[in-house]
Amino acid sequence: MFKTIGPKFGRAIHYDFHTPPGIDNLLGNFDAERFADQLHNAHVEYVNVAARCNMGFSYYNTKVGKKYPGLGDRDPLKEMIDACHKRNIGVTAYINIGLDHEIAADNPGWLKVSRDGRIYGNDKFDNFFRVMCYNSEYREHFMEEIREICQYDIEGLFCDCFALRECFCPRCMEDMKRRGVNINDNNAVIAYQNKVRLEFVDDIKKAMGEKNGKIKLYVNGISWTVGAQTHAEIECLSSDPNWGYDYFDSMAAYTRPMFEDRVYMSGRFQNSWGDFGGLKPLASMQNDLYDAMMNSFGISYGDHMHPVDGFEDEVANRIGKVMEERIPYEPYIENSDNIVEVGVLIHSNDYYRALPYFSKGAARMLKELKIQYNVYDENGPFEDVKLLIVGESVRFDEKLEKRLSEYVKNGGKIIFTGPSVDHGKNSGLLDYIELIGNDPRDNAYYTVEGSSLRWAMYNPSRIIKNVSGKEVAKYINNVSNLIWDGRQAYFYRPQGGETEYSAAVLGENTACVCFDILKAYASNFLVEHRDLMKTLIDALLPEKLIESPDMPKTATAALTKNENATVFHVKSTYPEHKMTRGILEEHVYMKSVEVSLKGEYNEVYILPELTKVESKVENGRTVFETGNILGYRAFLLK
Numbered sequence: 001m002f003k004t005i006g007p008k009f010g011r012a013i014h015y016d017f018h019t020p021p022g023i024d025n026l027l028g029n030f031d032a033e034r035f036a037d038q039l040h041n042a043h044v045e046y047v048n049v050a051a052r053c054n055m056g057f058s059y060y061n062t063k064v065g066k067k068y069p070g071l072g073d074r075d076p077l078k079e080m081i082d083a084c085h086k087r088n089i090g091v092t093a094y095i096n097i098g099l100d101h102e103i104a105a106d107n108p109g110w111l112k113v114s115r116d117g118r119i120y121g122n123d124k125f126d127n128f129f130r131v132m133c134y135n136s137e138y139r140e141h142f143m144e145e146i147r148e149i150c151q152y153d154i155e156g157l158f159c160d161c162f163a164l165r166e167c168f169c170p171r172c173m174e175d176m177k178r179r180g181v182n183i184n185d186n187n188a189v190i191a192y193q194n195k196v197r198l199e200f201v202d203d204i205k206k207a208m209g210e211k212n213g214k215i216k217l218y219v220n221g222i223s224w225t226v227g228a229q230t231h232a233e234i235e236c237l238s239s240d241p242n243w244g245y246d247y248f249d250s251m252a253a254y255t256r257p258m259f260e261d262r263v264y265m266s267g268r269f270q271n272s273w274g275d276f277g278g279l280k281p282l283a284s285m286q287n288d289l290y291d292a293m294m295n296s297f298g299i300s301y302g303d304h305m306h307p308v309d310g311f312e313d314e315v316a317n318r319i320g321k322v323m324e325e326r327i328p329y330e331p332y333i334e335n336s337d338n339i340v341e342v343g344v345l346i347h348s349n350d351y352y353r354a355l356p357y358f359s360k361g362a363a364r365m366l367k368e369l370k371i372q373y374n375v376y377d378e379n380g381p382f383e384d385v386k387l388l389i390v391g392e393s394v395r396f397d398e399k400l401e402k403r404l405s406e407y408v409k410n411g412g413k414i415i416f417t418g419p420s421v422d423h424g425k426n427s428g429l430l431d432y433i434e435l436i437g438n439d440p441r442d443n444a445y446y447t448v449e450g451s452s453l454r455w456a457m458y459n460p461s462r463i464i465k466n467v468s469g470k471e472v473a474k475y476i477n478n479v480s481n482l483i484w485d486g487r488q489a490y491f492y493r494p495q496g497g498e499t500e501y502s503a504a505v506l507g508e509n510t511a512c513v514c515f516d517i518l519k520a521y522a523s524n525f526l527v528e529h530r531d532l533m534k535t536l537i538d539a540l541l542p543e544k545l546i547e548s549p550d551m552p553k554t555a556t557a558a559l560t561k562n563e564n565a566t567v568f569h570v571k572s573t574y575p576e577h578k579m580t581r582g583i584l585e586e587h588v589y590m591k592s593v594e595v596s597l598k599g600e601y602n603e604v605y606i607l608p609e610l611t612k613v614e615s616k617v618e619n620g621r622t623v624f625e626t627g628n629i630l631g632y633r634a635f636l637l638k
């Protein structure tokens, strides 16, 4: 686990400050003392401000970079650091690695070259139409910028847009030849560029000099697994469909066991980055705060500072309102961790951050079932949980097979889904089924006991036959695959008859589902898929941390714990899907429901007022009514 450097993230703002040319009174109405007052009044403890933006302009006294024209002797970075430090606000300096459009325009030879020999993409309004080559002279130029910035009294360094892209410039070509990289193999080229990226990070750490290891370092875009960053900073503008509302939870569940210091970088924008005139409703910003608190993360709101006027008062007020709401909860949630019972097992990815699709389906499903989970890769401490869910991406080797066998021997349970059934079978953990092989059908169906409806699998994967387990779902044939027979295309492919095969089988310590049920769920949200998984989970994990059958699927529940307190959180608010965007404008009431929590707690209080709630302890569980909840409620369990 990566340890915290400096104070842990609690309440922060991340400022973008990318300024187009031609603003002749840059920061003309900006006063650093007033700015720091605004931050202080908005209860901000930590701020990220620009040293050099992605347009390529510097906002500090630089010898190598290009200071924004008209700034003269002004050093806004120093002004902000000094004013913030007076008010005990930590400062991170922002610099963009992948983009520096001024330097790029001056030095086109420092740019990445595409396979077809171009340095510019087609769309000049896509910020990434030209990106810097990390092997070019840009590297030394950038390191000099880092050396300059690290002369300032900063608490952190945020290096943005460290994209992983191929490059066929003469330097990269020569280097690839030297290292024996096959340039016709795209995977080899990307693997090479990832190595270059990691070497670049090593150079950053060297250029940081004495500050390396003493201040926070965040390299945005690089994988969590490679040791490049000091903390988890999950960028997710929830109302922007590029992220949406399901991104943060699952990423939080993955990074939580890896990093001690964590922050959810949401945003104040209604649209996306650079949305100067868009401000999310208060309820929407609160939603992100609640998500952060429920996942044991600090909160940071992304903003774009106005180039002339600085921090706009109404934005400051709205952010301040949300920050203020967090303060009374802090003794109960600071340094907290989530209490979890289930793990979603994925394979580590040293190149990219995106989680495999099946794990997003799993995360969403578990959230709806109020089952507490983390996402682990093969290096994670998955022995901490009682049940593992395994899907498509996990690559099994001898070490992992052995670890999983030990895990089961020690009482752990596993559900294998889709292609991972192969590995369950190879590891000797699915001896109660026969694995017939790949499913040649492009659609198939299944039935469960008590219903004659033949449900769609959407993603058939393996054919399995029950030998000595308990069949939970039967495999139903399709009538046809999607084919063209020369006369007709078989677009409509209804259910066929029963087979001798099974769709889901339960053993003593494990279970398996023959199709990619979690991937299918993430695409279609057929609730019967969730029901089928629930049947298997209930059999393997009969006692859950949270039981509340009447709590709506749209509500979220979590348990967190720090050294002083155990907290049960309920979030009743959720976005409305308006066309392509999830919009949150006002909170909705959740009617009071009964909750039963594992553990004997003598007293239950509503936070932060500490209003006592009537509760009873029975059979090792604590039972109480939540009361009607508007948006969010946290309960202290004593």
Ligand SMILES: [Zn+2]
Pocket: 111, 112, 113, 133, 134, 135, 136, 167, 168, 169, 170, 171, 172, 173
């Ligand atoms: Zn290159």
